[in-house]
Amino acid sequence: MADPAAPSPLATARGLTKDFRGRRVLSDVSLQLSPHRVTGFLGANGAGKTTAIRMMLGLLPGEGETLFMGRSLAQWRAPAEVVGAALGGVAGHPEHSVRTHLRMVAAGIGVPDERGGEILSRVGMQEAARLRLGRLSLGMGQRVAIAQALLGDPRVLILDEPTNGLDPHSVRWLRGFLRDFADGGRAVLVSSHQLAEMEQLADEVVVLTRGRVVADTSMADLSKIAHGRVGVESPALDKLTQLVEQRGGPSSSPVPVPPTSQDCRDSGSETWRPNTRCRCTGWTSGRPRWRSSTFPLPIRNTRADESPGDQRGGYRHP
């Protein structure tokens, strides 16, 4: 149930669904952007983040709707005051200077000329005002695109992969900038395919996998899950794995719990000896079958997060 004390969202997307040439790339995606919060939009390449963002902004047709403070963007008299977006760098004439470009955009949305200069200072790019767009580095282009998104002084800021091409110093700058922006009672949506980056930037996170929302939670909660391990026991591990994959979960093979000498002895003919390890050779009724291996210890484990000599290591299903 919604928390009655929670402030109303500044943007609400509901049921976004999109097919490209008969292939579904977005299925019933819903999310909310709340004031004071930076919301991360996390997903692997091709998960559908850009498609969802473009639909939210009315740049791409499809099913579903997005309301900004209760109204569609088309119903706002000055949409640039409602939402500003930077979708993959600055798009303009390569021979135009940054200043000219921002002036042209400012004229288009009906804000005064001087606003460009003010905004450039705000994103730490005042010295780039005379540079031509075609000469900007990737990182500079990202900052100018953010400046452009801010020209209308929007309540909601949407940035698609803004850290592409940013060095660590600029990522820190972006974190501070988004924090300040949200602290002023505004909302941010920022997409990325990197969890570590999202952890630096976002308070909330919506995770997209193959066009579906698989998590919508606080960043702190997601980090706990992502950096911990979830152990699952099931009498039908193969079926469970299949279901997880069908629902868009990570592609995984069951990793049997490490065998003990007793497991090996119980499982059949092979005799467990010191300095040998058991190996999973198959599954019977959801339980691993163990076979003692001939490898001397230490054995290289199959899990990247364990040290080579770690005796707790399991073996992947062959």
Ligand SMILES: Nc1ncnc2c1ncn2[C@@H]1O[C@H](COP(=O)(O)OP(=O)(O)OP(=O)(O)O)[C@@H](O)[C@H]1O
């Ligand atoms: N115009 C288009 N025509 C056909 N397929 C498209 C089109 N745009 C996107 N797609 C497909 O839709 C899926 C989602 O793409 P999208 O760009 O939204 O993902 P993304 O999560 O933003 O990925 P990335 O991080 O790589 O930008 C991909 O399979 C992509 O190939």
